[in-house]
Amino acid sequence: MSRRGLLALAGVGGAGAIAGVAAGLLSHDALAPATAPTPAEADVVPFHGSIQAGITTPAQDRLHMAAFDVTTDDRGALIRLLRDWTAAAEAMSQGRQTGTTGAADGPYDAPPEDTGEALGLSAAKLTVTFGFGAGLFEKDGKVRFGLEGRRPEALIDLPHFPGDDLQPNRSGGDIVVQACADDPQVAVHAIRNLARIGFGTVRVRWSQLGFGRTSSTSRSQQTPRNLFGFKDGTNNIKAEDTALLNEHVWAGAGSRPEEAWMQGGSYLVARRIRMHIEIWDRTSLREQEGLIGRTKSEGSPLSGGKEFSAPDFALKGKDGEPLIGMDAHVRMAHADQNDGVRMLRRGYNYTDGSDGLGHLDAGLFFVAFVRDPRTHYVPMQMAMAKQDTLAVEYLKHTGSALAAVPPGVQPGGYIGEGLFT
Amino acid sequence: MSRRGLLALAGVGGAGAIAGVAAGLLSHDALAPATAPTPAEADVVPFHGSIQAGITTPAQDRLHMAAFDVTTDDRGALIRLLRDWTAAAEAMSQGRQTGTTGAADGPYDAPPEDTGEALGLSAAKLTVTFGFGAGLFEKDGKVRFGLEGRRPEALIDLPHFPGDDLQPNRSGGDIVVQACADDPQVAVHAIRNLARIGFGTVRVRWSQLGFGRTSSTSRSQQTPRNLFGFKDGTNNIKAEDTALLNEHVWAGAGSRPEEAWMQGGSYLVARRIRMHIEIWDRTSLREQEGLIGRTKSEGSPLSGGKEFSAPDFALKGKDGEPLIGMDAHVRMAHADQNDGVRMLRRGYNYTDGSDGLGHLDAGLFFVAFVRDPRTHYVPMQMAMAKQDTLAVEYLKHTGSALAAVPPGVQPGGYIGEGLFT
Numbered sequence: 149m150s151r152r153g154l155l156a157l158a159g160v161g162g163a164g165a166i167a168g169v170a171a172g173l174l175s176h177d178a179l180a181p182a183t184a185p186t187p188a189e190a191d192v193v194p195f196h197g198s199i200q201a202g203i204t205t206p207a208q209d210r211l212h213m214a215a216f217d218v219t220t221d222d223r224g225a226l227i228r229l230l231r232d233w234t235a236a237a238e239a240m241s242q243g244r245q246t247g248t249t250g251a252a253d254g255p256y257d258a259p260p261e262d263t264g265e266a267l268g269l270s271a272a273k274l275t276v277t278f279g280f281g282a283g284l285f286e287k288d289g290k291v292r293f294g295l296e297g298r299r300p301e302a303l304i305d306l307p308h309f310p311g312d313d314l315q316p317n318r319s320g321g322d323i324v325v326q327a328c329a330d331d332p333q334v335a336v337h338a339i340r341n342l343a344r345i346g347f348g349t350v351r352v353r354w355s356q357l358g359f360g361r362t363s364s365t366s367r368s369q370q371t372p373r374n375l376f377g378f379k380d381g382t383n384n385i386k387a388e389d390t391a392l393l394n395e396h397v398w399a400g401a402g403s404r405p406e407e408a409w410m411q412g413g414s415y416l417v418a419r420r421i422r423m424h425i426e427i428w429d430r431t432s433l434r435e436q437e438g439l440i441g442r443t444k445s446e447g448s449p450l451s452g453g454k455e456f457s458a459p460d461f462a463l464k465g466k467d468g469e470p471l472i473g474m475d476a477h478v479r480m481a482h483a484d485q486n487d488g489v490r491m492l493r494r495g496y497n498y499t500d501g502s503d504g505l506g507h508l509d510a511g512l513f514f515v516a517f518v519r520d521p522r523t524h525y526v527p528m529q530m531a532m533a534k535q536d537t538l539a540v541e542y543l544k545h546t547g548s549a550l551a552a553v554p555p556g557v558q559p560g561g562y563i564g565e566g567l568f569t
Numbered sequence: 570m571s572r573r574g575l576l577a578l579a580g581v582g583g584a585g586a587i588a589g590v591a592a593g594l595l596s597h598d599a600l601a602p603a604t605a606p607t608p609a610e611a612d613v614v615p616f617h618g619s620i621q622a623g624i625t626t627p628a629q630d631r632l633h634m635a636a637f638d639v640t641t642d643d644r645g646a647l648i649r650l651l652r653d654w655t656a657a658a659e660a661m662s663q664g665r666q667t668g669t670t671g672a673a674d675g676p677y678d679a680p681p682e683d684t685g686e687a688l689g690l691s692a693a694k695l696t697v698t699f700g701f702g703a704g705l706f707e708k709d710g711k712v713r714f715g716l717e718g719r720r721p722e723a724l725i726d727l728p729h730f731p732g733d734d735l736q737p738n739r740s741g742g743d744i745v746v747q748a749c750a751d752d753p754q755v756a757v758h759a760i761r762n763l764a765r766i767g768f769g770t771v772r773v774r775w776s777q778l779g780f781g782r783t784s785s786t787s788r789s790q791q792t793p794r795n796l797f798g799f800k801d802g803t804n805n806i807k808a809e810d811t812a813l814l815n816e817h818v819w820a821g822a823g824s825r826p827e828e829a830w831m832q833g834g835s836y837l838v839a840r841r842i843r844m845h846i847e848i849w850d851r852t853s854l855r856e857q858e859g860l861i862g863r864t865k866s867e868g869s870p871l872s873g874g875k876e877f878s879a880p881d882f883a884l885k886g887k888d889g890e891p892l893i894g895m896d897a898h899v900r901m902a903h904a905d906q907n908d909g910v911r912m913l914r915r916g917y918n919y920t921d922g923s924d925g926l927g928h929l930d931a932g933l934f935f936v937a938f939v940r941d942p943r944t945h946y947v948p949m950q951m952a953m954a955k956q957d958t959l960a961v962e963y964l965k966h967t968g969s970a971l972a973a974v975p976p977g978v979q980p981g982g983y984i985g986e987g988l989f990t
Contacts, residue, residue, distance in 0.1 A: 210753075210780075212920065214929075251798050252866035256855040263850055264798020264865055265781075265918070268791070317925055332631075332753075332780035333794075336920050340796075340929060344850045351927030357780065357920055359631075359753035360686075370689070373754075375761075377672050377685020429684055429765045434677040444685055445673035497686070499633065499757050499778055500921060504738055506772030508635075508761060 188243075191270040191330075195238040197556040198412055200563075202275030203397070203492065203517050204387040206366035208328040211358030211496040211513065212335040213418065214343070215321020215549055216350035218284060223293045227568055229349050233278070233342055234562040240338050243271030246345070263344060265337050272331035276338055278563045279416045279551025283322040298567060300407045302399070302415060302520045303552045309533040311540065318420055318547030321353040326416070326515065328494075332357065354547065356420060358496020358513045365494060371447060371455065375423050375497050375510055376542075378440050379447035382455055383482070385492040396490045396524060397517050399552075409566030412555035414517040417491075417525050420498070420547030423511035428542055439538045441476030449478065480536040486528045491516040511543070521550055609664075612691040612751075616659040618977040619833055621984075623696030624818070624913065624938050625808040627787035629749040632779030632917040632934065633756040634839065635764070636742020636970055637771035639705060644714040648989055650770050654699070654763055655983040661759050664692030667766070684765060686758050693752035697759055699984045700837045700972025704743040719988060721828045723820070723836060723941045724973045730954040732961065739841055739968030742774040747837070747936070749915075753778065775968065777841065779917020779934045786915060792868060792876065796844050796918050796931055797963075799861050800868035803876055804903070806913040817911045817945060818938050820973075830987030833976035835938040838912075838946050841919070841968030844932035849963055860959045862897030870899065901957040907949045912937040932964070942971055 193201050218226060236246040245251055247261020254261055285299035286292060327338040336357070343352055362374045363381035367388050374380040385392045401411040428436070437443055441450055441459065449459035451471045461479055465471050472479055483490050494517065499510040518524035532539045554564040614622050639647060657667040666672055668682020675682055706720035707713060748759040757778070764773055783795045784802035788809050795801040806813045822832040849857070858864055862871055862880065870880035872892045882900055886892050893900055904911050915938065920931040939945035953960045975985040 214923075217927075252854065252864070254854060256858075257853050259851050260798070260854050260857070260865070262798075263796075263846070265794045265796055267794060267798070267866070317923070333918065336780060336918070336931070340846065340931070343929060344847070347847065347851070352923045352929055353927075355920065355923050355929055357778070357922075359757065359778065359780075373686045373688060375684075375686055377681070377683075377688070425684070425761065426765070426768065430680050430768070432678050433673065433675060433681050436681070437677075443673070444681070445688070497754065497757070499776065501778075502635075502738070502773045502776050506638075506774075508764060508773055508776055510757070510761070 188270060191273055192242055193271075193273050193275050195241045195557070196559055199398070199556045200275075200277045200413075200553060201241065201556070202277030202326055202328055203414060203494070203553070204365055204393065205273070205275050205328070206369055206387065207361045207363055207494055208273050208275070209330045209361055210328065210332040210335050211361075211515075212327045212332065212339045212355065213358070213513070213515070214325050214327075214339045214355040215281065215353040216323045216325070216343070216346060217353045218292075218322045218350050220349050221292065223568075225349055226293055227562070229346055230564055231562040232345050234557055236341055236345055237276035237278075237338070237563075238557075240266070240334075240341065241271060241274045241276055246341050263337065263341055265340075266334050269331055269334055272329040272334040274327065274329040274334050274338055276342075277326040277328075277416075277553060279324040279326075279553040280564060280567070281321050281324060281549060281551050283320060287322075295567070297404075297406045298409075300399075300402055300410050300552050301404075302402070302522060303550065304522060304526075306521070306548060306550055307526065307530070309529055309545065311533050311543075312545050312548070314548050315546050318354045318356075319549060321549055321551075323350070324416060324418065324549055324551040332359070356498060356513050356547070357500075358498050360497040362495045362497055362512060363493040365492060374512055375425055376428055376436070376440070378436075378442065378444055379455065380495075380512075381493050382442075382447055383490075385490055392490060393492070396519055397492045399519050409564070410552055410554060414519065414553045415521050416549075416551045416553050417514070417516045417518065417521055418547070418549040418551075419514040419545050421512045421514050422509065422544040422546050424542050424544070425510055426507050438473055439477060439542075441472045441478030450476070475535060475537045477532075477536055477538045480532050481528065486531070487523075489524045489528070491518045491524055517553065609691060612694055613663055614692075614694050614696050616662045616978070617980055620819070620977045621696075621698045621834075621974060622662065622977075623698035623747055623749055624835060624915070624974070625786055625814065626694070626696050626749070627790055627808065628782045628784055628915055629694050629696070630751045630782055631749065631753040631756050632782075632936075633748045633753065633760045633776065634779070634934070634936070635746050635748075635760045635776040636702070636774040637744045637746070637764070637767060638774045639713075639743045639771050641770050642713065644989075646770055647714055648983070650767055651985055652983040653766050655978055657762055657766055658697035658699075658759070658984075659978075661687070661755075661762065662692060662695045662697055667762050684758065684762055686761075687755050690752055690755055693750040693755040695748065695750040695755050695759055697763075698747040698749075698837075698974065700745040700747075700974040701985060701988070702742050702745060702970060702972045704741060708743075716988070718825075718827045719830075721820075721823055721831050721973050722825075723823070723943060724971065725943060725947075727942070727969060727971055728947060728951070730950055730966065732954050732964075733966050733969070735969050736967050739775045739777075740970060742970055742972075744771070745837060745839065745970055745972040753780070777919060777934050777968070778921075779919050781918040783916045783918055783933060784914040786913060795933055796846055797849055797857070797861070799857075799863065799865055800876065801916075801933075802914050803863075803868055804911075806911055813911060814913070817940055818913045820940055830985070831973055831975060835940065835974045836942050837970075837972045837974050838935070838937045838939065838942055839968070839970040839972075840935040840966050842933045842935050843930065843965045843967050845963050845965070846931055847928050859894055860898060860963075862893045862899030871897070896956060896958045898953075898957055898959045901953050902949065907952070908944075910945045910949070912939045912945055938974065
């Protein structure tokens, strides 16, 4: 069933009815589906809920993430934008066009209310997830939008990590929007229409396309491979790990009443990590597996077992050395080495043309959702940037963003409204 | 069935047997399939044939195109590269890894023979199509590789078109490689492994990802939409149009015996066309449809009928003006306005981050295959660049390449071998 078919159906039963049938997979408070979903319904991820879609949603195949700078100082204009974006995100995620008349059926002498390139495509499991960067709260030393004291303490300015080579035009942003879908045209359409709706109020600061997911967020998914050719995210927190989500991903109410609006939200860390794939590709298989700490074919820990076997960091080989080296990535990134903290990763492979030096510009667009970046991202990244041979020799961080991701939206509400009330 | 499954099967029956079963759709001399292909076999496009795959192959969903500069002056090294690339392209298009041991099963103290990120993925209808730019024949006024007199006359230096804003790092290249697949990771893997194999002999000059196809090349496909939100390529030459292919797409033997190697080949024109989508999005639906000459919803000509109805350029409205305006894109691009010439288009939508001015950098990566660019591309593009309001006001060409695409490869041969014998 196409987007058009869905529209026709919506005309009969109301779009809400469709969304209701397709619900049940993703959010805390989901409805149980009355019947097995048909293929088109299975393409629709519910928008409303106590958490935003796009975090524990089974990771879709493609990403388009963008960061916007808010150019107005008018609090009312910002709230109108968030209301308009909420309505547009809800419509697009349900396979509808933005606005009331769409791309092709509106008044002929006005610009269309949708840009049209998703006409005829399915919703492709689109999710649109919003986060607020530090720049929304204060910029150039001035508090913005009357948000005095409302910036969460966890929304820090990330420190400089050794080896960082961050480009300003790939970093920061007042509002970060993650659009994920199984069809990239649907994800691009979503970001593009938000930019269109925000014209005059926001500017695109950076945007990043990810062509292949590098994490699974559900036990129903196979572990994908990154551009080092290795399985990535084997130990990721999955949607089914409710206790781990509560412990490591969902933000609490903070220490101050001014932060209560973030309860049930999360913090999004995005890092554009260039991989030196040409050097990697000339490294021996032994060296590659040693750096990762897993086999290339199956992703099994070098201490033995299969992909999901627990690594045994103490086990030594005949030579008396640990089978998983002291600087192997799997050891450095493991919870046991990081005070037990874990994250929900949701990254993507990227390729952005060439680097002007005869190589592809390619790597990993790292995305993670964590309860608090001060405990759940900074210490691990600092340790890896200093000691992990992989990070030191084969990776370069070229972009960075941190955003406070508010909880989900209920019908009639708008994204982040707790911040403005 | 996964790539691994396919490998296992190949071990029993030989990869050729699989390719044989899946053949029959694409090339001049295709075999009729003995039985309906299973899904995995349907994911494999035959590599060998009298024409290269990736021209009349039903347009796959995703593109990764790259241009390489050859850094050696050694004719033998160039021929070895072409042999190695041919073997790798054949393997990858059949769902196998490059080399004989692959990414994970080779000698542990050597770099893997494949980079590995396509392990477990299907062939995804991968095609790899090679073309030779003018720089392969001569550079800085010097003939290269002993190819004196072998540069086809049709492989011109494209003229400057009004409004061109070509970036050197997005233009030209000695060898252009088009990888198309339904899975972008498979297309990226193909280009990346060719770059790896060519290390020391070639440098990546530019590379371009296309996320959504904008043309159909088979009557079995629906017409997709470009980032103006309109259906694109309705009048494209399709694989089924054998007479039109012979007339407009397949190159002849040229006027000189030195060009006979191109018979059955074609010429690839690639143009990176930035679209000013923010301006477009603020244009009325009436203006948009007038500029295109078709309706936005269905793609029907403004003279009436349905998508595939022939446009009636003479038909006038009540106001005495032609229903399809004199500068409408459909009129300017139509064969009737261009001495009857047509092309096989194979372009893709692209989005490459932001432009630094608050907008998405997005547009159309135009790809066309033509018999002779002197007759089949330059006149039309010159006229459109001067007169087509769409082209003048909403488009900017930022990259350009022209390549002579040799005919297909037979088993045991290598790409372009007619040029070296």
